Amino acid sequence: MTAKKRARLRIGSDVATGWARNLELGNPYAKSVLRALGEYVDGEGMCWVGIPQLAMDCDLSQDTVRRRLAWLEDIGAIGRTGQWVDENGRRNGEGRGKRTTDLVRLLVDADTDAIEARAAGRAVDETPVNSKVISPSWQQGLNSDVDDASPRPALGQPSQLCDQLISEPEPEDSPKAPLGGASAPAQGEEEGEPEHFGEAWEAWPGHQAMRRDLALAEFGKLSAEERRLCRAAIPHFLKMLRHLKRDHVPNFHIWVRNRGFREFPTAVLEESSQASQSRSGYISDSVEGRAIKALYRFARMSPFEHRGLVNYSLPVTARMLAFAELPSEREWHWIDAPAQLAAWSKFLSEHIHQRRPDLTTTRGTGAEARRGFMAPWPWPPRKDGTIASQSSDEAGESE
Numbered sequence: 001m002t003a004k005k006r007a008r009l010r011i012g013s014d015v016a017t018g019w020a021r022n023l024e025l026g027n028p029y030a031k032s033v034l035r036a037l038g039e040y041v042d043g044e045g046m047c048w049v050g051i052p053q054l055a056m057d058c059d060l061s062q063d064t065v066r067r068r069l070a071w072l073e074d075i076g077a078i079g080r081t082g083q084w085v086d087e088n089g090r091r092n093g094e095g096r097g098k099r100t101t102d103l104v105r106l107l108v109d110a111d112t113d114a115i116e117a118r119a120a121g122r123a124v125d126e127t128p129v130n131s132k133v134i135s136p137s138w139q140q141g142l143n144s145d146v147d148d149a150s151p152r153p154a155l156g157q158p159s160q161l162c163d164q165l166i167s168e169p170e171p172e173d174s175p176k177a178p179l180g181g182a183s184a185p186a187q188g189e190e191e192g193e194p195e196h197f198g199e200a201w202e203a204w205p206g207h208q209a210m211r212r213d214l215a216l217a218e219f220g221k222l223s224a225e226e227r228r229l230c231r232a233a234i235p236h237f238l239k240m241l242r243h244l245k246r247d248h249v250p251n252f253h254i255w256v257r258n259r260g261f262r263e264f265p266t267a268v269l270e271e272s273s274q275a276s277q278s279r280s281g282y283i284s285d286s287v288e289g290r291a292i293k294a295l296y297r298f299a300r301m302s303p304f305e306h307r308g309l310v311n312y313s314l315p316v317t318a319r320m321l322a323f324a325e326l327p328s329e330r331e332w333h334w335i336d337a338p339a340q341l342a343a344w345s346k347f348l349s350e351h352i353h354q355r356r357p358d359l360t361t362t363r364g365t366g367a368e369a370r371r372g373f374m375a376p377w378p379w380p381p382r383k384d385g386t387i388a389s390q391s392s393d394e395a396g397e398s399e
Contacts (some may be wrong), residue, residue, distance in 0.1 A: 023077065025119045028282045030068040032058045032079060037104060047104040060279030068102075070254060075118035079105045194220050196231040202251045203234045205281050206307040212251035231266055231304045233261035235313040239354070242304050249306050281309035281347070288316045291324040298323070298376065299348055300357045318385035320351055326376050334363070340379060347380035 016038030025031050036057040040049040051069075057061045084276075086097035093103070107115075114124045196218045201207055207215075218349045222230060237260060241249065250260075251332070282288040289310045296303045305309040335341060348356060359373040379388040 012043070013039050013041055016045065020108070023112065023119075024116050025075075025077075027068070027119065028070065029058070029060060029064060030072055030119075032060070033068045034072055034106075037106060038080065040352070041106055044108045045108055047106065048101065049104070074114050076110055076120040077107060080105060081105070092360050101302065104135070105157065113242055122148045187195070194222070194227055195224070195261045196227045200227075200231040200234060201252065203231070203313065205238065205249050205304065205309055207252060208309075209307055210251050213258065214251075218253045218256040219253065220381050226259075226261070229265070229267060230256060230261040236264040236267050236312070237261070238304060238311055242354075247306070281306075281311060282316070284308055284310050287321060287324045288312075290319050291316065294323040294326050295320060295351060298326075299352055300359065301352070314353065317346070317383075319362060319381040319383060322381035322385045322387065323376075329374070332374045333378050334372055335375045335378065336363075336370045340375075341372065343380055344373075344375060 017035050020031065020038045023034070025034075027147070033054060036048065036054050036096065037047045039057070040047040042048075051062050051065050054060075055065045055207070058065065060068075069078070069080070073080055080181045081093055081103045083100050083103050084092055084095055085100045086092060091100065102368040111147045117124050118371075128351060193216065197216060200219065201212065203217060204210075204215075219227065219230070237255070238249075240263075256259075282292060284290075292303050292310050292312045335344060360370050361373060362371055364370055377387050381387055
C-alpha cells in the first residue's frame with residue numbers, strides 16, 4: 001500500500017498577515033508593507049499587487065515602498081521574481097514582452113529566527129540544505145521545489161519607476177546588514193577588495209551617507225568585465241540624471257544589484273585616470289566645491305549637487321580653482337575680441353564636457369553691433385591658476 005501524498009498547505013490572508021504581524025523586524029515601514037502584502041496572497045503564498053496599491057494601503061510613498069521591499073528581500077522575508085507580459089497578453093518570467101509587476105512570495109515557511117536576526121544586523125549561519133545554500137534574498141518559497149531565478153529589472157524598466165530613488169526622508173534608521181556594516185576607509189582599494197571598487201565608490205555622489213558594506217557585497221558578485229564597465233558607466237549615468245533633471249541618486253548597491261551600468265555598454269574606462277582624479281564628490285563649501293559652482297554659474301549652468309556634495313568627474317585643475325574667488329560682477333569685463341572669445345570657449349570646453357548654452361549677446365546696433373559676453377577676467381586663468389591682464393602679450397600664457 002503506497003503512502004498517501006501529503007496535501008499542499010494553503011495559506012490565506014489571515015495566516016499571512018498573522019505571520020507578518022508576529023515578526024520582530026525593528027522597521028515599522030517594512031512591517032507595514034509586509035502586512036499589506038499578506039492581504040493579497042493566494043493559496044500558495046504568492047502576491048500579485050503593484051507598488052502604487054501598496055503605497056496607498058500603507059500611506060507611504062512609492063519610493064519608500066520600493067526600498068522596504070528590497071530590504072524585506074535582503075533579510076529573507078520575501079522573494080521577488082520578475083514578470084513580463086508578451087504580445088498575447090500572457091504573463092511570463094522569461095523576459096518576453098513588456099515588464100510588469102513582480103511576483104512576490106511571502107516566505108512564511110522560512111526560519112523566523114533567521115529573518116529576525118538579519119533584520120537586527122546579526123550574522124546568520126547559512127547552512128546548505130539539500131546541497132543548496134539558502135541565501136537571505138532568495139530562499140525557497142512555500143512548498144516550492146524549484147529555485148527562483150529572478151532577473152533584476154534594469155534601469156528604467158516599468159516595474160522600477162524612478163529607479164528606486166528616495167523621494168522623502170525616512171524617520172526610522174535602516175537596520176544594519178548581517179555583517180554589521182563595519183566602516184572602511186573612504187578612498188583607495190583595501191586588501192581583498194575587487195578591482196575598481198574603490199574608484200567606483202568614490203565616484204558615486206553621496207556615498208558617505210550610504211552603506212559601503214552592502215555596496216562591496218554587490219560589487220563582489222560582478223565579473224571582472226562587469227566591474228570595469230560599472231566603474232566606466234558611472235559618469236554617463238550621472239550625466240543622464242542631470243539631463244533628466246533628477247535630484248536624487250539611488251543607493252550604489254541597489255544600482256549595482258540592478259545592473260544599471262548595462263544601460264551604457266559602450267562606456268570605456270580611461271586607463272590614465274588616477275584614483276585621486278576619479279573622485280566626483282566635493283564638499284560644497286570647499287575650495288573645489290566653490291570653484292566648480294562658480295564655473296558652472298559663469299557658463300549659465302548648474303552642477304549636480306546631492307547631500308552637500310558637488311559632483312564633478314573631471315580633474316580639478318589650478319585653472320579651475322581660480323574660480324573659487326571671483327571678482328564682483330561689477331568688475332567683470334566685456335569680451336568681444338575673437339582671440340579672447342576663442343580662448344574662453346576652449347577653456348570651457350576643457351572643463352565642462354556637456355552641452356552649454358550660448359553665452360554671447362549683442363551690444364550696439366547696425367555697424368556698431370558686437371557679439372560677446374561678460375567674463376570675470378579678460379582671459380581665462382593660466383595653467384598655474386594666475387590671471388592674465390588685458391595685454392595681448394599675456395594671452396598666450398593662459399592657453
